[in-house]
Every structure is written in structure tokens, then in C-alpha cells.
Amino acid sequence: MKIRTIVISIMLGICPIVWADNHDLSTIAEVSGSTDKTGVFKDLVSQLSVKSLSKKKITVQAIAKLENDRVRPLLEALLKARLFYGKASPHPVYIVEVVDQGYQLTDAVSGQLLGIVAKRSIKKVRINNRFRQLIRGALAQRDLRAADAAVRLQAVKTMSKHMTPAVVALFREVSKNEVDEDIQRLMLAAVANADLTATDGAVRLAAIEVLAKTMQVEYVSALNEILVVDAEGAYVESDRQVIKAAKQAIKEIESRISWYENIQTLFFGLSLGSVLVLAAIGLAITFGVMGVINMAHGELIMLGAYTTYVVQLLMPEQLELSLFVAIPAAFLVSGLCGILIERGVIRHLTGRPLETLLATFGISLVLQQLVRSVFSPLNRSVSTPQWMSGSIDFNPVLSLTLNRLYILAFTLLVFSVLLMILKRTRLGLEVRAVSQNRAMAKAMGVKTERVDALTFGLGSGVAGLAGVALSQLTNVGPNLGQSYIVDSFMVVVFGGAGNLLGTLISGFSLGVATKFIEPYAGAVLAKILVLVFIIIFIQKRPRGLFPQKGRAAEG
Amino acid sequence: MGLSKLLQGDTGGQWLLGVLVVLAVVVPICNLWLPETSFFHVSTYTVTLLGKYLAFALLALAVDLVWGYCGILTLGHGAFFALGGYAMGMYLMRQIGDRGVYGNPLLPDFMVFLNWSELPWYWHGFDQFWFAMIMVMVVPGLLAFVFGWLAFRSRVTGVYLSIITQAMTYALYLAFFRNEMGFGGNNGLTDFKDILGFSLQSDLTRIILFMFSIAALISGYLVCRFIVSSKLGRVIVALRDAENRTRFIGYRVELFKLWVFVFSAILAGIAGALYVPQVGIINPGEFAPLNSIELVIWVAVGGRFSLYGAILGAVLVNFGKTFFTAALPEVWLFALGGLFVLVTLFLPYGIVGLLRRKKEVSS
Numbered sequence: 001m002k003i004r005t006i007v008i009s010i011m012l013g014i015c016p017i018v019w020a021d022n023h024d025l026s027t028i029a030e031v032s033g034s035t036d037k038t039g040v041f042k043d044l045v046s047q048l049s050v051k052s053l054s055k056k057k058i059t060v061q062a063i064a065k066l067e068n069d070r071v072r073p074l075l076e077a078l079l080k081a082r083l084f085y086g087k088a089s090p091h092p093v094y095i096v097e098v099v100d101q102g103y104q105l106t107d108a109v110s111g112q113l114l115g116i117v118a119k120r121s122i123k124k125v126r127i128n129n130r131f132r133q134l135i136r137g138a139l140a141q142r143d144l145r146a147a148d149a150a151v152r153l154q155a156v157k158t159m160s161k162h163m164t165p166a167v168v169a170l171f172r173e174v175s176k177n178e179v180d181e182d183i184q185r186l187m188l189a190a191v192a193n194a195d196l197t198a199t200d201g202a203v204r205l206a207a208i209e210v211l212a213k214t215m216q217v218e219y220v221s222a223l224n225e226i227l228v229v230d231a232e233g234a235y236v237e238s239d240r241q242v243i244k245a246a247k248q249a250i251k252e253i254e255s256r257i258s259w260y261e262n263i264q265t266l267f268f269g270l271s272l273g274s275v276l277v278l279a280a281i282g283l284a285i286t287f288g289v290m291g292v293i294n295m296a297h298g299e300l301i302m303l304g305a306y307t308t309y310v311v312q313l314l315m316p317e318q319l320e321l322s323l324f325v326a327i328p329a330a331f332l333v334s335g336l337c338g339i340l341i342e343r344g345v346i347r348h349l350t351g352r353p354l355e356t357l358l359a360t361f362g363i364s365l366v367l368q369q370l371v372r373s374v375f376s377p378l379n380r381s382v383s384t385p386q387w388m389s390g391s392i393d394f395n396p397v398l399s400l401t402l403n404r405l406y407i408l409a410f411t412l413l414v415f416s417v418l419l420m421i422l423k424r425t426r427l428g429l430e431v432r433a434v435s436q437n438r439a440m441a442k443a444m445g446v447k448t449e450r451v452d453a454l455t456f457g458l459g460s461g462v463a464g465l466a467g468v469a470l471s472q473l474t475n476v477g478p479n480l481g482q483s484y485i486v487d488s489f490m491v492v493v494f495g496g497a498g499n500l501l502g503t504l505i506s507g508f509s510l511g512v513a514t515k516f517i518e519p520y521a522g523a524v525l526a527k528i529l530v531l532v533f534i535i536i537f538i539q540k541r542p543r544g545l546f547p548q549k550g551r552a553a554e555g
Numbered sequence: 556m557g558l559s560k561l562l563q564g565d566t567g568g569q570w571l572l573g574v575l576v577v578l579a580v581v582v583p584i585c586n587l588w589l590p591e592t593s594f595f596h597v598s599t600y601t602v603t604l605l606g607k608y609l610a611f612a613l614l615a616l617a618v619d620l621v622w623g624y625c626g627i628l629t630l631g632h633g634a635f636f637a638l639g640g641y642a643m644g645m646y647l648m649r650q651i652g653d654r655g656v657y658g659n660p661l662l663p664d665f666m667v668f669l670n671w672s673e674l675p676w677y678w679h680g681f682d683q684f685w686f687a688m689i690m691v692m693v694v695p696g697l698l699a700f701v702f703g704w705l706a707f708r709s710r711v712t713g714v715y716l717s718i719i720t721q722a723m724t725y726a727l728y729l730a731f732f733r734n735e736m737g738f739g740g741n742n743g744l745t746d747f748k749d750i751l752g753f754s755l756q757s758d759l760t761r762i763i764l765f766m767f768s769i770a771a772l773i774s775g776y777l778v779c780r781f782i783v784s785s786k787l788g789r790v791i792v793a794l795r796d797a798e799n800r801t802r803f804i805g806y807r808v809e810l811f812k813l814w815v816f817v818f819s820a821i822l823a824g825i826a827g828a829l830y831v832p833q834v835g836i837i838n839p840g841e842f843a844p845l846n847s848i849e850l851v852i853w854v855a856v857g858g859r860f861s862l863y864g865a866i867l868g869a870v871l872v873n874f875g876k877t878f879f880t881a882a883l884p885e886v887w888l889f890a891l892g893g894l895f896v897l898v899t900l901f902l903p904y905g906i907v908g909l910l911r912r913k914k915e916v917s918s
Binding site: 369 | 712714715
């Protein structure tokens with residue numbers, strides 16, 4: 001939990017406030033709540049064997065107020081008619097599980113397993129329907145006062161689905177002492193929703209004011225009910241002020257919802273963009289820096305994804321750590337494969353980009369079939385480790401899934417490392433020299449052959465890393481690479497070949513643009529529109545957003 | 556320029572035309588008049604298969620013209636082929652009339668299925684054969700014109716051009732998958748009944764379609780040969796080898812490119828129109844970027860910069876595909892991929908280049 005918090009705080013400078021808030025409060029609540037009195041609990045439990053329902057009721061109410069872990073299982077067992085008592089005195093009380101041989105007993109006070117007994121030897125603690133309602137209420141109240149904020153939140157959520165007057169009263173009372181602001185807000189909103197139908201105008205206005213600060217769609221429809229008009233178009237509602245306030249509130253809620261929806265779309269766009277960047281950035285190196293069109297790039301991504309799959313198969317016990325093994329492994333597998341391709345094929349086709357395109361396409365077919373023969377043509381699913389699954393919910397509209405957040409961060413990390421390599425290391429210097437003027441670099445003593453192989457290896461290795469990330473988002477199959485190759489080329493061409501920063505910007509902007517068009521046009525049309533846009537854009541700027549300047553541009 | 560002058564020194568072309576003429580004579584005889592038990596009988600399946608290869612050969616010719624002679628590596632020619640095919644398919648669809656599953660006299664089945672009440676505007680006129688035939692050429696030609704005019708004018712060349720042609724076919728691929736487009740979604744157009752009143756299932760119709768394919772291929776070849784041996788042909792080869800120099804000499808490079816590109820697209824469209832009635836289906840899969848790349852493979856294997864080489868490549872690769880996908884489906888992609896790597900590495904001018912080199916060595 002802690003590592004997760006830290007990582008996320010680094011990634012998103014803004015949100016840790018909300019996140020940490022929840023956390024601290026629940027810790028405080030845990031500490032203050034540990035005042036259990038086992039003795040009192042035990043005494044009360046043994047009194048459950050009394051016949052009188054009214055006495056039983058008093059006992060249950062007393063038990064429900066105790067701070068003890070065993071209270072909940074006990075009351076639940078009572079609800080399900082699975083609470084029994086023994087014949088000894090004072091009566092021991094058991095929670096019972098029906099098994100083939102008889103009753104499996106658990107001590108209600110200590111929670112110890114006591115073995116199996118015959119059905120006749122114990123007696124049921126009997127209750128009636130009214131009693132059940134009482135217990136349910138007591139359990140709900142208990143949940144609303146629980147030490148764990150998550151339990152309270154869940155309780156509020158379930159209970160606000162069926163708002164009876166009793167629940168409203170309960171919320172009204174409990175919300176006064178609620179320390180967690182989010183939960184308090186939820187309760188107050190539920191109460192306000194109920195207050196909308198009150199008779200007192202002032203109460204209704206206050207309720208509308210509370211609702212205006214929420215962002216649940218159901219409250220919008222509740223508010224809309226106030227604005228119902230009759231056949232002549234006149235408002236059914238007589239209170240002008242209430243109508244005005246309700247209109248205002250609806251406007252406020254809707255604008256808030258759409259604001260957060262936009263943020264959510266932006267996040268999806270950035271997430272798509274991060275995938276695009278990750279898939280394209282290796283290509284940007286091989287295509288942009290070396291001028292080699294590697295159609296097998298998609299298959300190198302696929303190899304990375306399959307490496308992740310194999311690593312998980314090899315270490316099924318350490319699923320949580322397998323990704324950290326998979327990342328270097330995928331880099332090596334794809335990188336070595338890339339070097340092999342460069343040494344075996346591309347080297348012989350220097351300066352003939354179109355032939356390179358065709359040859360590497362042939363390689364991509366071979367790699368695809370290879371994977372199909374080895375792993376079967378079916379998709380394989382790679383499991384997501386625990387620390388990567390789940391999401392951060394900020395409010396009903398905005399929730400960020402963790403795996404996408406991590407991939408976003410991973411993309412930025414990979415990008416900065418690549419940039420460092422190209423700008424700060426000897427290899428990077430040589431790569432840039434060769435890409436600008438091969439003959440001159442050679443004359444100055446740069447081993448161009450070696451540089452070519454390493455550059456290609458680097459680009460391919462990054463493709464492998466993209467494969468690791470993709471395996472966390474989609475199923476891994478032989479066609480995985482193919483579906484990304486066209487997109488990756490678009491990103492590189494749009495950004496301007498030979499410019500890593502251009503690739504980053506173009507990937508993110510294409511991702512965000514796609515996601516913002518999607519709600520209006522649908523996923524397929526959005527993609528088509530983006531493609532058409534790129535085709536037209538290339539006419540205007542044939543060398544992309546950030547063209548290489550100087551002699552290197554005249555390739 | 557007479558035929559003999561056109562084919563002067565073009566041994567490969569003479570061979571090709573000879574083979575095609577022989578096929579045009581022998582295949583109908585062997586299919587229609589020889590009894591099925593005869594050893595020399597050619598089944599209708601084989602006729603259709605050959606017809607398909609011929610359509611592909613015409614397509615390869617179109618690709619060779621733009622790539623081999625003009626130096627534009629197009630990765631989107633499959634789109635023109637498919638558009639021609641769709642235009643033909645729309646005519647065949649309208650011919651079904653009320654014989655469809657839903658029996659609607661006007662609307663094709665898939666539109667009835669989608670609850671459409673009237674024919675979309677772009678489906679009008681396709682009940683006329685002549686209109687459909689014009690559209691077979693106009694639609695791909697127009698797309699090529701618009702695309703080429705934009706691209707060549709702003710001097711998008713080389714790899715960039717290849718990639719945006721790929722983007723073009725990919726965009727169409729996605730678009731034609733959509734039901735809303737009105738082209739049958741991912742099922743495409745199929746279930747054709749007859750063409751110009753002749754049943755598509757009958758042997759005679761198949762033979763006639765086959766003959767038309769041969770005729771189209773022969774005339775396509777002759778026109779392409781005429782183009783490349785004309786002065787225009789010299790200019791496009793010049794601009795392939797040194798675009799800037801050609802421009803500085805004073806030629807409007809983009810216009811020449813545009814002309815060749817549009818002509819080639821029309822040729823591809825015709826190939827598509829021949830393909831569809833013989834195969835009996837057209838679906839968005841034809842737009843897949845992979846298909847367009849495969850076309851380039853055919854040309855590369857046969858040998859670019861020689862028109863008959865492209866035809867040879869198309870037939871050989873497709874024959875290999877038919878054979879391998881039936882006999883050893885696992886091996887096909889290995890074979891195709893390997894072939895591609897080997898050809899580009901060792902046979903830059905394909906099989907034709909290899910033959911030529913042998914000839915030079917022996918002489």
C-alpha cells in the first residue's frame with residue numbers, strides 16, 4: 001500500500017492530497033476503535049439463550065454496540081438462523097455450519113472451531129421477522145460507525161440505494177459525527193435528496209443547495225422532477241424560488257460532471273498516447289535515426305509481450321515480481337532479435353529504404369508464423385500483478401485505472417532514458433553522427449557498422465518494452481504487433497522522423513485527439529478521422545511536425 | 556506504332572502474349588467440350604482459379620507501372636482494386652433483385668437487415684451495367700487523382716508516401732467495416748446471382764469471364780508497354796532515378812507522376828471488377844494493409860521494371876499460395892516471408908533479373 005501511494009504521488013503531483021487524506025483518517029479511526037471488552041461480550045452472548053424475545057432484543061442491542069470483531073459474524077449468523085446454543089450452563093453459543101455428518105461448530109465468542117456434533121445436541125436461537133429487521137438496522141448502524149472508513153463508505157453506498165425514513169434519520173444523526181468528509185458528503189446528499197420532497201420551502205432550498213455540490217447523475221434526475229411541467233407548459237411546482245434554485249443546481253452539477261468527464265477523457269487519451277508513444281519510439285530510433293523502415297517492428301513488440309508471458313509461466317509463484325524480470329528479459333530478447341535482423345538482412349540493404357521495407361516485412365511474416373507454431377494461434381492472457389490492478393476513484397465520474405497510470409509513467413521513464421542515451425552517452429553521440437553524415441563519421445573513426453547494429457538493437461529492445469506494457473492491457477497473440485504497426489508509423493511520420501521529442505508529442509496528441517473525437521463519432525470513425533488528418537497534414541508538412549533541419553533532411 | 560514494333564525486343568512480352576493466347580484457346584475447349592473423365596479436362600474450379608490469377612496479374616501490372624517505372628512504392632494499391640471490386644459488387648448486388656433472402660426488389664439483403672427503408676444515394680445507377688463499369692474506373696481514378704494531386708504537389712516522396720498510402724487503405728479498411736457506410740459491413744457483398752442476365756454459376760459464364768480477364772490482361776499489357784516505351788515512359792523512368800534533376804530540366808514532375816498513378820489506379824480498379832464476379836465475394840478484408848503489401852511482393856518476386864515479370868510474379872506467388880495453404884498451411888507464411896527476404900537480398904530484379912543475368916553470362 002505504502003509503495004503504491006508514493007509512486008502515485010510522484011506521478012500525479014495533484015492528487016496525493018485526496019489520497020493521503022483517506023488514509024490518515026482511517027488509521028486514526030483504527031487506533032481509537034480498539035476498546036473491546038471481551039468479558040462483557042461473553043456475558044451478553046450467553047444471555048442469548050433466553051426464551052423471551054423482548055429480553056433477547058435488549059441483549060442484541062447491547063451486543064451491537066460493542067467494539068468487537070466477533071459481533072458481526074454473530075449477528076449475521078443470527079440473521080441466517082445459524083446461531084445455536086448448547087445445553088451446559090452458562091449456555092455456550094455457537095455459529096453453525098451444516099455439513100454432511102451434522103453441525104460444524106464455531107465458538108461465537110472466540111471464533112474457535114470446535115468440531116462436528118449431532119443435530120440434537122444443540123438448540124437454535126429463535127427470532128422472528130421483526131427481530132430480523134432490528135438486527136439489520138443494528139448491523140447497518142454498526143457499519144456506519146465502523147472504524148474502517150472503507151466499511152463505512154460501503155455501508156453508506158448500499159443504504160442510500162433504499163432510502164427509507166429510518167435510513168434518512170439514521171444518516172442525519174450519524175453524519176454529524178462522521179470524520180471522513182467524503183462519506184459525510186455522501187450521507188448529507190442522500191438526506192438532501194430525501195428532503196427535496198419536504199413541505200418546508202427553506203428545507204428544500206437547503207437540500208437543493210447541498211445537492212448542487214454533488215455530481216451524481218441520479219440527483220440530476222431527482223432535481224429534474226421538480227421542473228416537471230404540465231400539459232400547458234406551466235410548472236407543477238408552485239414555489240418559484242425552489243424552481244430557480246433547482247435549475248441553477250442542475251446546471252452546476254452538469255457542468256461539474258462534464259468537467260470531470262473531460263479530465264477522464266484526457267486521461268484515456270494520454271493513456272492511449274502512452275501506448276502509441278511506447279510502440280512508436282523504437283521505430284523513431286530505427287526509422288528516424290537510421291532511416292530504416294522496419295516493418296517487423298510490430299513483431300518485435302509481440303516478442304516482448306510473449307517474453308512477459310513466458311516469464312510468468314516460469315515463475316508462477318512470484319507473479320508480483322515477474323514484471324520486473326520481464327522488462328529486462330523482453331528488452332534483451334527483442335534487442336538481440338533486432339541485432340540479428342540488422343546483421344543478417346538490413347546491413348546488406350543500406351541506402352535502399354524501399355527494399356528494406358519489403359525485406360523486413362518478410363521477416364515479420366516469418367516471426368508471426370514462428371510464434372503461431374510455437375505458442376498456438378490462440379490468444380494468451382498475461383495476468384496483471386496485484387499492485388497494478390484496481391483504480392483510484394476521485395469521485396463518481398473520475399477514476400483512474402492503476403495499470404494505465406503505471407504504463408503512462410513507464411513510457412515517460414523509457415522516453416527519458418532513451419533521450420539520455422542519445423544526448424549524453426558516447427553511443428548516442430556516435431549514433432547522431434552517423435545519422436547526420438555516415439561517410440564523415442566513418443572518416444572520423446566511428447565504427448559505423450557497430451553503431452548501426454547497436455542502434456537497431458536499442459530500437460528493437462524498446463519495442464520489447466512496449467510489448468511488456470501492452471501485455472498488461474490486451475491479450476497476447478500472434479497478431480498483436482500487426483495492429484500497432486500502422487499506428488506507430490503514423491506517430492513517427494506525424495512527429496517528424498529522427499526526432500524523439502516529436503514522437504512523444506505526436507503520440508500523446510494523437511491519443512488525446514482520438515479519445516476526444518470518440519464520444520461524438522465512435523471509435524472507428526475517430527480513428528479514420530485521425531488517419532485522414534495525418535494524410536492531409538503530411539501534404540502541408542511533408543517532414544512532420546518537427547522536421548530535421550540541415551543537410552540530414554535531404555536524405 | 557504497330558504491334559510488332561511495340562513488342563520488338565520484348566522477348567518476355569512475346570512469350571507472355573503467346574501463352575495468354577494459347578490459354579484463351581485451350582482452356583475453353585478443355586472445359587466445355589472435353590468430357591469430365593478426360594485427362595485434359597479443365598474443371599470449372601480451375602478456370603475460376605486461373606481467372607483469379609489473371610485479375611491479380613493485371614493488378615500486379617498496375618503496381619509495377621507505378622513502382623517499377625515511376626518509383627512510387629505504393630502500399631495502398633489494394634484499395635483501388637477493392638474499390639473497383641465494390642463497384643462491380645454493387646452492380647451484381649442490384650442484379651439479385653427480389654431473389655434475396657428477404658425478397659426486397661430494391662434493397663439488398665443487408666440493408667433490409669439493418670432496417671433501412673430506402674437505397675442510399677450512392678447506390679443509385681448501379682443497376683445499369685454501363686454505369687457500374689464507368690464507376691469501376693472513375694471511383695479508383697478519382698481517389699488516386701485527389702490523393703496523388705495532394706501528395707505529389709507537396710512533394711511527399713519515398714518512405715513518407717508509402718506510409719500515407721498505407722494510411723489511406725487502412726482508413727478505407729476501417730470505414731468499410733462500418734455497417735453505416737452501406738456496403739454490407741464486414742460481410743461485404745456476396746450471394747451474387749447473375750451478370751447481364753447470365754447465371755454466374757454456369758460454366759459458360761465462367762469461361763466468358765475468363766476470356767474477358769485474358770483480354771483485359773493482354774490489352775493492359777499492351778497499353779503499359781506502349782506507355783513505357785513512349786516518350787512519357789522515358790520521363791517517368793528519369794524522374795524515378797533523379798527526380799530533382801528531371802524537375803530542373805523543366806518537366807512538371809508532379810503531373811507525370813499523377814498521370815501514371817491515376818492510370819495505374821484505374822487498371823487496379825478494372826482488375827478488381829474482374830476479380831469479384833469470379834470469386835463471388837468482396838469484403839473489407841481486401842482493403843487490409845497486408846494485402847497491399849502482398850501485391851508489392853508479387854511484383855518484387857517476378858521482377859520489377861519489367862512488365863511481364865510482375866505478371867509472372869503474381870501468378871507464381873498466388874499459385875504457391877493456393878498450393879501451400881492447402882497442402883502445408885503452417886509453412887505458407889514461412890515460405891512467403893522467406894521468399895521476400897531472399898528476393899530482396901539476392902534478386903533485386905526478381906526472377907526476370909535472374910534469367911537476364913544468366914543470359915548475359917552465357918552469351
